[in-house]
Amino acid sequence: MNKSVISLSLALAMTPLSTIADSEGFYLGPRVGMSMLDDACISGLPCKDKKVGAGLLLGYGFDDRLSVEGSYDILGSFKTGFNTTAGAVKSDGKLSAITLAPKLDFPINDVSDVYAKVGVSRWDWNGGSGADQEGTSLLAALGYDRQLTDLINLRLEYQLMRDLTDDYFRGVDNHFVNLGMTVHFGRTTEEPPAPQPVVVAPIKKPEPPKKPEIKKKRVVLSSASGVEMFKTSSSSLSKNALDELLPLLRRLQTFAESTITITGYTDSTGKASFNQKLSEKRATTVAEYFTSNGIDPNRITVVGKGEADPVASNDTAQGRAKNRRVEITSPEFSYEEDVK
Secondary structure, X not given: OOEEEEEEOOOOOOOOOOOHHHHOEEEEEEEEEEEEEEXXXXXXXXXXXXXXXXXXXXXXXXXXXXXXXXEEEEEEEEXXXXXXXXXXXXXXXXXXXXXXXXXXXXXXXXXXXXXEEEEEEEEEEEOOOOOOEEEEEEEEXXXXXXXXXXXXXXXXXXXXXXXXXXXXXXXXXXXXXXXXXXXXXXXXXOOOOOXXXXXXXXXXXXXXXXXXXXXXXXXXXXXXXXXXOOOOOOOOOOHHHHHHHHHHHHHHHHOOOOOEEXXXXXXXXXXXXXXXXXXXXXXXXXXXXXXXXOOOHHHEEEEEXXXXXXXXOOOOHHHHHHHOOEEEEEEOEEEEEEEO
């Protein structure tokens, strides 16, 4: 039996909190936490290698995956000691640093990301009395970021400055575990416009036959088809999607024999369990469009398949866009029409 499939990659109408548009632009905020030095003490000399540190962060987001960040951090006043060729040397000083690194985000859901940074730091050890040291070191960081409101994010981060070395100040690592807040300028979450009511043209009934002799004719209807897009982590119908669904709505309203099966899919971004629920939600959203226009739910079958059955590679943005879809299958059926 022939079937036609409507493959809908339904476009985003409700903008989620972590969309690309919301992630573009500058952000700024403070951070504070515990700063620690490794390999900065020798026995026999006073040592304080753990202090409270604080800093100010400035960043620019290009999209929901890539940003660049810089910071100025005051990492604490420490008491340190080192062995040199001239003997043991004690140095009390304040450590500060300027950092610069790209930031890669990996979404967990609409409002949460984990991220990683690898870059450089320019550090300064202000020890006084000629004991100042400075240098450039590798910077790496891992963190968790959550959006609280349209403007404010909260983040938890571990930062490492590796191998601080200059003169006797050698092989020292700085660990900075910090809690921060960022203010994202100009970011808003827009509510989607309410969908316009669908007006279905009345079906004009044929004139009754004037002659008593009536012949019967069998009419076979095939399914319609259309294409639209989904964006990551969205299940809301766009206006284009509603336009594509209108012929199917008319089909269901006109022919009581017709039925549909709605199957939702996602790309492979995020956890499989989340994608399974999202695919079900997408399929349910389409089903609710039909039921809200008077279609009996018993004529609709809803299925969510998550990441299964991709139609393109998930390794590219174009492929992922094709995989974010809903397929609606309306099988062929027959009915009898009276004709003269």
